[in-house]
Amino acid sequence: MASETVRDDVQMSLRAARAAARTVSLLDDDARAALVRAFAAALRGAAGPILEANAADVAAMAGEDPRRDRLTLNPARLEAIAAAAEAVAGLPDVLGRDLDPPRTMPSGIRIRRVSVPLGTVGCIYEARPNVTADVASLCLRTGNAAVLKGGREADRTNRAVVAALHAALREAGLPEATVTLLPPTHEAAAELMRAEGLVDVVIPRGSARLIRAVREAATVPVIETGAGVCHMYLHSDADPVLAARVADNAKTRRVSVCNALDCLLVHRALEPLLPEILRPMLEKGVTVHEDDYGREWLSMNLSLRIVDSYEEAVAHIAQYGSGHSEAIVTRDPAVADRFRREVDAACVYVNTPTSFTDGGEFGLGAEIGISTQKLHARGPMGPAALTTCKWLIDSEGAIRP
Numbered sequence: 001m002a003s004e005t006v007r008d009d010v011q012m013s014l015r016a017a018r019a020a021a022r023t024v025s026l027l028d029d030d031a032r033a034a035l036v037r038a039f040a041a042a043l044r045g046a047a048g049p050i051l052e053a054n055a056a057d058v059a060a061m062a063g064e065d066p067r068r069d070r071l072t073l074n075p076a077r078l079e080a081i082a083a084a085a086e087a088v089a090g091l092p093d094v095l096g097r098d099l100d101p102p103r104t105m106p107s108g109i110r111i112r113r114v115s116v117p118l119g120t121v122g123c124i125y126e127a128r129p130n131v132t133a134d135v136a137s138l139c140l141r142t143g144n145a146a147v148l149k150g151g152r153e154a155d156r157t158n159r160a161v162v163a164a165l166h167a168a169l170r171e172a173g174l175p176e177a178t179v180t181l182l183p184p185t186h187e188a189a190a191e192l193m194r195a196e197g198l199v200d201v202v203i204p205r206g207s208a209r210l211i212r213a214v215r216e217a218a219t220v221p222v223i224e225t226g227a228g229v230c231h232m233y234l235h236s237d238a239d240p241v242l243a244a245r246v247a248d249n250a251k252t253r254r255v256s257v258c259n260a261l262d263c264l265l266v267h268r269a270l271e272p273l274l275p276e277i278l279r280p281m282l283e284k285g286v287t288v289h290e291d292d293y294g295r296e297w298l299s300m301n302l303s304l305r306i307v308d309s310y311e312e313a314v315a316h317i318a319q320y321g322s323g324h325s326e327a328i329v330t331r332d333p334a335v336a337d338r339f340r341r342e343v344d345a346a347c348v349y350v351n352t353p354t355s356f357t358d359g360g361e362f363g364l365g366a367e368i369g370i371s372t373q374k375l376h377a378r379g380p381m382g383p384a385a386l387t388t389c390k391w392l393i394d395s396e397g398a399i400r401p
Contacts, residue, residue, distance in 0.1 A: 010191040014198040016177035021120045021145035029093040036089035038168040043082040046164035053156035066298045069256040071127040085137040088365035094383045108398035115387040117143035119200035122192045126206040127153040132161045134366040136179045142386040152184040193218040205369040225369025227296045228258035228324035230354045233313040235330035236269040243329045248280035250353035259357040263303035265313045294320040323372040325354035346379035
């Protein structure tokens with residue numbers, strides 16, 4: 001009986017979200033931008049309740065849990081979330097754009113292909129309260145409704161964030177179902193993943209285990225935001241000072257995020273300089289592991305491999321990489337260009353840390369996630385990734401022979 005009640009409640013919520021999606025899709029650009037700015041103001045106005053709820057969530061999580069850093073909010077992080085919403089509001093409108101040059105066919109029909117909202121966007125994620133606000137902001141900016149299924153660990157925080165967003169929706173005269181937060185249960189996730197006809201796409205954001213579970217269980221379309229197993233290759237001619245700086249930033253800036261460096265590949269010619277290259281990371285407490293590859297560490301751990309050639313490094317990345325973010329440090333433009341062409345990843349860096357793989361850093365305001373697949377969206381997913389297309393055809397009574 002309890003499971004039937006959950007199913008009925010979730011289905012009711014999804015039907016309401018579907019109706020809300022139709023409403024928000026009809027808002028003009030100014031109204032959608034104003035709504036997202038109101039979201040930002042609501043988050044700032046509710047800072048006290050949100051941080052109090054977050055403190056309770058953090059206190060309930062085990063201290064050694066690697067998700068603890070992602071769960072934790074403070075005034076600066078909450079302000080960054082609000083600022084990201086404002087940045088989303090300031091982006092150009094992505095709806096109603098001609099995706100191809102309009103054309104007239106010999107038959108007399110005129111054809112346009114224009115961008116339109118996806119509709120109802122579901123997101124399943126773990127202990128990441130920033131995702132709640134980011135997904136809501138991006139969905140509303142692009143005329144979509146958001147259905148959110150966060151993890152139990154962040155439920156108090158998520159409910160406080162959504163309460164603030166609902167206040168902004170009420171003020172704008174829009175249904176609260178435009179941003180729907182489902183219960184943090186497996187039953188709710190299962191209903192969301194099977195909600196054909198109510199949900200247009202589900203986007204999992206979290207661990208490789210979560211993403212795999214959604215991909216295998218969902219009957220609605222899925223856009224994968226893959227786990228990041230990120231590499232950096234130091235070519236034989238790499239500047240050791242630059243290499244130390246960018247590798248350190250890629251690894252230690254924030255170890256719990258998907259763009260953090262997991263494996264350092266070092267050409268054997270640089271092996272004598274390795275102590276100096278590793279020093280900044282070692283001084284911060286990074287532990288180096290050899291013969292342990294393909295891990296997304298999400299902690300102060302780093303895999304290391306000495307390679308004898310560029311080809312060996314690229315082969316290693318092809319075998320162990322996840323298609324997220326890969327980097328090379330080299331002084332040779334020809335080697336850099338070869339790396340860009342030969343490495344298959346959403347984001348490929350030269351003399352730059354993988355820590356820049358982020359919607360905000362790419363000028364997208366925020367991100368739904370970082371897609372590692374190749375259909376529809378790849379890399380940081382901003383507003384354009386939340387659109388599809390519609391063909392518009394007209395004529396003066398053309399008839400097909």
